[in-house]
Amino acid sequence: MSAAANTFDIAIVGGGHNGLVAAALLAKAGRRVVLCEALPTLGGAAGVSTLMPGMRAPKCAHVVSGFSPALIRKLNLKKHGLNVLQKDMSRVALDPGGRHIVFGPKAKATRENIFNWSSRDAESWKVFCGELDLLTSALVPLHRGVSPDLVPETWPERMAWARHYLRVRRNGREPFQKLLQLLPSNVGDFLDASFETDILKGALALDASLGSYHGPSAPGSLFYWTWQRAGELASPSGTLQVEGGPDALVQALASAARARGADIRTSSSVASIRIEDEETTGLVLANGDEIAAPIVISTINPKATYLNLVGAKHLDAGMARDVGAIRVRASAAKVNLALAQLPSFAKADEKLLAGRLLVAPGLAEVERASNPQKYGALPAYPVMEVTLPSIVDASLTPDGRHILSAIVPFVPLDVDGGWEGQSDNLIKRVIKTLGEYAPDISDLVMAGEVLTPRDLETHCGVAGADWHQGEVTFDQAMMMRPVPQLANGRSPIGGLFLGGAGAHPGGGLSGRPAVNAVAAATKYAKGGRS
């Protein structure tokens, strides 16, 4: 390739949805953009997997949560093939006996479902939602924009903090005190203080723990939960299901980027980021090719970006230590089943089963499932979030057949003694658990696959199988994400920006980290050094 063909305004590392959002936005803005993805396919965590001929399952992510409709419009993704089938997907606490609780947009219906279990809990529901919303709404603006600085040094920075303070204090003294008390608290105690129904607490605790390393009794788990909720609320249409699954979003983004001239390359592994005088000058690929670009946006995880691609020699000792200490470990496994027909869950119609089904009998069970991973073992009784995407998306399966997609949290990256045989154990436990809800399920399974956390790392490029590219805890969130030295678009290397889930505001299919990186890169290109 000629030198000119390898000279760009901006190079993007990683072809997950964040990388593609960045590529599409920058290409639309008229920049010459190249994107390098190491794997042969695009999508990262949003890829697709073919279980058997004609049966496709979402590889890792199985819903599109928090993706901004503004972005869909701006990038004209509908023209590029994106078809939204379902907005505001409900969550459902699944009950073996059919007394399901649907957490949908209609609060009254939810209260009626809860009333079937406990009139006290139905009464508490409103207060509970109020307290949850108090936390969530305090976090939404932080989720949307850049976070204020850890130690404000200028008056505008101090004013940013003051504005955040006044915004949440405005609601009164007591709500503010409540906020300060609840934010560092844990989900388990919060649920125990509010409800008595096991299945209600179990479903909410599972929802709160998805994507987290910790169980519901861990301090800070309430922050994690409300931070995820804030991410969904930051986008007005909530959780989406799109035709073809999250992979379709990826394809639409790639098509939008290519249509504007972005050079999207797969099987193109980046060996290092070129650096001269502490400024980036482009990329060196694994095959020896070089790409010249004064700006690089890395959407792979920050640890790999700085330790592998930049190299510790460009970092001061404190920063090398802090980056090396970033925890990337909230791993989950994925189980996909091809089913001959829809399994018979008690008293559940297709509408109900089209939601996100939360399989967790109680709070204690969720906590218990979170224990073994600490010692490199599998949960004996896994809890899981299940979707049946083929109910609303006929494109995934031939007539009548269905796909079941289960995210199983608290599965360690490596199990003691190796994965050999253990992935079989996991799928058996998953099918056995589901059998308690839909007894015919084991007879309906035509094919199944387990994507262990190791598989998700190897085949989807999700390092540590952590879809946040780094735990979302107080010490790794907002102005400390991924480390304070790299928050808010800061970098010791001029022109290098983080645009993946490892950057603020974190994972999920929101595209927001990429939007922030594009803004910072654009400012940099105009001469405003960050």
Added chain:
Amino acid sequence: MAWVTHSLIHMERFDVIVIGAGHNGLTAAAYLARAGLSVLVLEKNEYIGGAAVSREIEPGFIYSSCSYALSLLRPEIVRDLELVRHGLRVMPYHGSVTLMGDGRYLAASSHSDVMRREISRFSKRDADAYQQYSRDMRRQADLVAPLLMQAPPDPASLSPSKLRRTLSLLSDAGAMGAAGVADAVRFWTMSAADLLDRYFESDVVKAHLAASATIGTGLGPMSPGSAYVMLHHRIGGIDGAGGAWGYVRGGMGTVSKALAASVHASGGEVRASSGVDEVKVSKGRASGVVLEDGTQIDASVVMSGLELKRSVLSLLDWKGLPKGFPDRVSKFKTRGSSAKLNIALDGHPQFSAVPDDCPSLDGDIRLCGTIEDMEHAYDDWKERVMPRNPYIEMVLPSRLDPTLAPPGKHVASVFVQYVPDTLIDGSWTQANRKTLEDVVLDKIEAAAPGFRKKVRHVETRTPAELEGEIGLTQGNIFHGELTLDQLLFNRPLPELAQYRTPVRNYYLCGSSTHPGGGVMGAPGANAASAVLSDIGKRRRVRRSA
């Protein structure tokens, strides 16, 4: 009726009544007596001191039945209340030993060169990292220290003076720079295991340091928030040596005796065997107490050194309380997780891994295993089962203090971590108390063969005994868990964080209040300041009227 007349004639009256002669109640009383108020401290037990006691249960052997070592008691209090003059002697110990259970051990020392050499046996890199860790820990402890002897900041208040205080604290923190503030967030929110992973590689070094994160808490070493418990154990010191721990000559009861002596010296009174049944409230104001025997005593101010739930739910008439308040109080987290064994020994235990003359044996001897082992014990606790392999911290104070046991004999104070306050199949019984005792003694026996033969007497105190005898609700040694949702302006609840309660003239002065548990005295001292400032205000108002 004759008895009514009788009690009216003999009705006593004090400026201040303090409920509970624990170290915090006594501290508050001593400060108020010194300020010239007439003060009465009422204690339900026949002995004073609460959890800071020395008791001779086996003749000739003095047990520090509950708390067993001192570090956190504020130097300001020792000075102000002249506790040294009243008999307080602290003997610092300069080491501790961590036994891994597999023959490996770390003999820690407060002498940095010795410590360095010891850590180098496991990892040279960790020996360097320890310097950095100690510096970082010290810096965070120094940031916390000025907060201890004052009421917590009130970030929800918009009053100019409170806002100024909040801002000045933030700017003190900010003065550490971004790296220091980031470390503060880490020390206050991370798990002990994760925080230690940032510094160390050796499992022995990590286990040694993580052990203090488990003490008294309902968190595992891998739970976020447990790093703070390590910090909480380092915010004290002895004779200016930051973070140092020591024994009190004569046992922990000496602290309480010195405090009581200080109360007496200022004209106050401490009355044992006088359990309070109820705080009298009229028109929203506390006006005295009713004792269990029906005696009434009047006071302008009533303070409770008891744990929050007892102070509010047991002592007050709920009818007069604001709507929802009792419910919020009942949600205060007081899960118990510790037990205590006090043992009289006919000889010095011999640890197979450690030579008898190792000076580190003067301090705490930790039978702990790895962080994973401690976490497993925590997982058991969450399921409320009998601990199978608990974390054990044993001290032999008689090595340094000859007043505790006859010559050649010893007392062992054994702290056991992750013992549920109730078991999954019911509350504590005589039989399962014995099971716990055996689990603990067997574990010590494994580390020190022949130990059981030397045992002359054992007192086993499960969370049930800690609750029943000294009123620690659910046996929680800190009067409430030390998690961020219950620290600083959140302790015990946001509306109670300034030591005042919805009942006027009724104050909290126990470890449920800021800055929390441990034999620190700061809650008592801070509550006394709140009382004095309120009385001062009232006096000023009267004068101007």
